[in-house]
Amino acid sequence: xxxxxxxxxxxxxxxxxxxxxxxxxxxxxxxxxxxxxxxxxxxxxxxxxxxxxxxxxxxxxxxxxxxxxxxxxxxxxxxxxxxxxxxxxxxxxxxxxxxxxxxxxxxxxxxxxxxxxxxxxxxxxxxxxxxxxxxxxxxxxxxxxxxxxxxxxxxxxxxxxxxxxxxxxxxxxxxxxxxxxxxxxxxxxxxxxxxxxxxxxxxxxxxxxxxxxxxxxxx
Numbered sequence: 001x002x003x004x005x006x007x008x009x010x011x012x013x014x015x016x017x018x019x020x021x022x023x024x025x026x027x028x029x030x031x032x033x034x035x036x037x038x039x040x041x042x043x044x045x046x047x048x049x050x051x052x053x054x055x056x057x058x059x060x061x062x063x064x065x066x067x068x069x070x071x072x073x074x075x076x077x078x079x080x081x082x083x084x085x086x087x088x089x090x091x092x093x094x095x096x097x098x099x100x101x102x103x104x105x106x107x108x109x110x111x112x113x114x115x116x117x118x119x120x121x122x123x124x125x126x127x128x129x130x131x132x133x134x135x136x137x138x139x140x141x142x143x144x145x146x147x148x149x150x151x152x153x154x155x156x157x158x159x160x161x162x163x164x165x166x167x168x169x170x171x172x173x174x175x176x177x178x179x180x181x182x183x184x185x186x187x188x189x190x191x192x193x194x195x196x197x198x199x200x201x202x203x204x205x206x207x208x209x210x211x212x213x214x215x216x217x218x219x
Contacts, residue, residue, distance in 0.1 A: 004088035008099040011137030014144025015190040023198045037087040040097035042075035045082045051075040069107035073125040109173030137190035141167035
């Protein structure tokens, strides 16, 4: 029985979701201790991290779009089995940097191989494991890419260098996901300064996950 909670962090490139996640972890770790698990996709374990290296390598320009989508799903499957499910069974709060919504947005919409097709493929990979809460860090695609060019020169990967039109398609897909899943996906205004973004995200998490984050639910 899965008694823990899974919270995913989503957003277009340059939205600052990873920076926000790191800041949130710093605030929550003293309170939650070992009940808090932090991970990422693709990655989270040896096999999935190896797949991540292949996917994001800027030299792999010949990678087929469906190959890319399948590799993400494969990494996700291993990640779930090895990391996420065991944590949820132990009543832990799992914070994950990206999950299925990223595949739907980037491969389904950005690569134009079909949002529903990518979603269905990932349902097979995850056996229907859905996040309890998804924080969507929303920022205009052009703003996000400018942030990457300014602050992440040493970490730019194969997806970061796609044309602006690609990133506009990704953002549009995220907004469709937001509209279709209002109970699960909550928007965070990522155009704000980081401190304000973190505050807004924590307010949402506290309201949605009182067992873990309110004083009354503190163990």
